[in-house]
Amino acid sequence: MEKPQYHVAIIGAGLGGLAAAIGISRAGHRVTVLEQAEVLGEVGAGIQIPPNSSRILRRYGLLEKVEAVSVRPRDFVLRRYSDGKVLSRQNVRPFTETEYGNPYLHVHRAELHKILADATIQAGAVIKLGSAVTSIDFDRPAVKIKGKPDFTADVIIGADGLRSVCREQLLGHPDPPRDTGDLAYRAVVKASDMRQRAELSDLIDNPSINYWIGPGAHAVCYLMHAGDLFNIVIACPDTLPALVNTQKADLQEMWDLFATWDPVFRTLLGMVRETSKWRLQSSIELRKWSHAGGKFALLGDACHATLPYLAQGAAMAIEDGAVLGALMEKVERKAQLRDILVIYEGLRKPRTTAIVNEAAAYGETYHLEDGERQRERDRQFVEEEPFRGFPNRWRDPVLQRFLFGYDAHAEVEKAWETYKMGRWPLTYGEHGLKSNL
Numbered sequence: 001m002e003k004p005q006y007h008v009a010i011i012g013a014g015l016g017g018l019a020a021a022i023g024i025s026r027a028g029h030r031v032t033v034l035e036q037a038e039v040l041g042e043v044g045a046g047i048q049i050p051p052n053s054s055r056i057l058r059r060y061g062l063l064e065k066v067e068a069v070s071v072r073p074r075d076f077v078l079r080r081y082s083d084g085k086v087l088s089r090q091n092v093r094p095f096t097e098t099e100y101g102n103p104y105l106h107v108h109r110a111e112l113h114k115i116l117a118d119a120t121i122q123a124g125a126v127i128k129l130g131s132a133v134t135s136i137d138f139d140r141p142a143v144k145i146k147g148k149p150d151f152t153a154d155v156i157i158g159a160d161g162l163r164s165v166c167r168e169q170l171l172g173h174p175d176p177p178r179d180t181g182d183l184a185y186r187a188v189v190k191a192s193d194m195r196q197r198a199e200l201s202d203l204i205d206n207p208s209i210n211y212w213i214g215p216g217a218h219a220v221c222y223l224m225h226a227g228d229l230f231n232i233v234i235a236c237p238d239t240l241p242a243l244v245n246t247q248k249a250d251l252q253e254m255w256d257l258f259a260t261w262d263p264v265f266r267t268l269l270g271m272v273r274e275t276s277k278w279r280l281q282s283s284i285e286l287r288k289w290s291h292a293g294g295k296f297a298l299l300g301d302a303c304h305a306t307l308p309y310l311a312q313g314a315a316m317a318i319e320d321g322a323v324l325g326a327l328m329e330k331v332e333r334k335a336q337l338r339d340i341l342v343i344y345e346g347l348r349k350p351r352t353t354a355i356v357n358e359a360a361a362y363g364e365t366y367h368l369e370d371g372e373r374q375r376e377r378d379r380q381f382v383e384e385e386p387f388r389g390f391p392n393r394w395r396d397p398v399l400q401r402f403l404f405g406y407d408a409h410a411e412v413e414k415a416w417e418t419y420k421m422g423r424w425p426l427t428y429g430e431h432g433l434k435s436n437l
């Protein structure tokens with residue numbers, strides 16, 4: 001019997017929507033991506049690509065292209081905020097390659113986005129810009145687009161990010177993102193400028209993932225853009241006015257906030273010429289990601305927005321896309337579409353919920369006030385061999401394997417086998433699966 005070909009409409013050309021478009025097109029289906037922006041692009045600067053995500057890029061044949069514009073960090077270094085004392089140094093390169101078969105990369109978001117957008121078009125998908133979706137008819141299924149005729153397809157995937165129209169349509173009521181109480185300062189410094197300062201040259205010459213952790217705040221800094229730019233993200237308490245989610249920030253205010261931090265960190269911050277504040281928002285676990293009619297599902301930040309404290313937000317969105325694509329490759333009969341979406345949700349929801357919760361909890365560990373708990377945390381970081389539940393979550397052997405070892409395609413193979421044996425629960429929201437964390 002000939003395999004069915006679906007027409008899939010993906011709402012949102014973010015990293016998640018594009019990863020899904022590539023996977024689903026490669027599986028032989030027709031894909032249209034509906035994007036509200038008039039011009040394609042990604043805002044923000046750096047993004048970390050952990051091995052669970054680079055594994056998918058490899059499978060898509062894109063890893064070499066991404067590597068060409070990336071930096072491979074050597075170590076993961078956690079420092080104390082006040083004096084820069086190293087609390088933990090953990091190898092990343094070659095460790096993730098030998099242990100997980102795939103690299104950990106640092107890249108500019110715009111470059112990763114362009115590579116995925118080019119690959120989407122090459123895979124045969126169409127990206128329709130200037131297509132802001134305003135509502136969804138889940139039964140037809142079809143979407144309303146501002147100022148344009150309705151768009152119909154066999155299946156609709158809502159990949160429209162944190163402030164998701166698709167999520168609100170599925171829930172049937174407004175569902176704004178949740179404030180986490182934190183914001184992120186984001187800034188970029190030229191590597192060539194940093195080289196002029198002896199105390200900063202090691203950050204450039206031996207690129208690593210550099211953390212400074214302190215009371216209520218932590219900074220994550222790394223080299224990217226093939227080594228030209230240094231990315232700085234600082235998470236700290238949210239001071240943005242209500243309803244303002246992004247704002248150009250005052251440099252002096254930022255410098256004052258970190259006036260008591262490690263002199264090396266302050267020298268770095270002193271080189272920043274402009275910065276912005278981004279409110280960090282997340283979502284709570286939805287009861288379901290899919291519509292009962294079996295023709296609609298959510299993906300990416302639209303259903304599992306997370307604090308970026310495990311650097312897994314985009315990685316999870318890319319995994320979602322890869323899982324959907326791999327499942328779409330398996331489909332044998334048109335009637336299986338609903339089953340595909342149930343399996344997708346069952347595979348993805350427990351994992352992403354576990355990661356969102358872990359990331360929030362890790363923020364609390366990073367941000368401990370100075371005192372007994374902080375001293376015990378630092379002692380464990382420095383002295384103890386990692387164990388399951390270890391407070392330095394990057395070194396927890398169980399969590400690390402759960403994050404970095406995930407193979408989206410292998411998970412689909414296992415799930416499909418179970419499904420074919422009639423053992424995959426096929427009721428939405430009742431898959432009964434727990435993450436294996």
Ligand SMILES: Cc1cc2nc3c(=O)[nH]c(=O)nc-3n(C[C@H](O)[C@H](O)[C@H](O)COP(=O)(O)OP(=O)(O)OC[C@H]3O[C@@H](n4cnc5c(N)ncnc54)[C@H](O)[C@@H]3O)c2cc1C
Nearest residue numbers: 012014015016036048133160161300301308311313314315
């Ligand atoms: C400070 C910070 C640092 C981060 N660092 C990392 C990191 O190092 N590693 C990592 O993996 N993740 C990181 N993340 C998380 C990551 O950026 C997000 O999880 C990821 O970009 C989500 O991708 P997405 O495709 O689901 O959504 P988005 O990237 O938000 O894309 C949604 C797309 O949908 C479009 N859209 C929205 N509404 C509509 C509509 N109505 N109609 C049509 N189109 C629409 C938007 O224009 C956009 O193009 C970080 C996040 C922050 C805030």
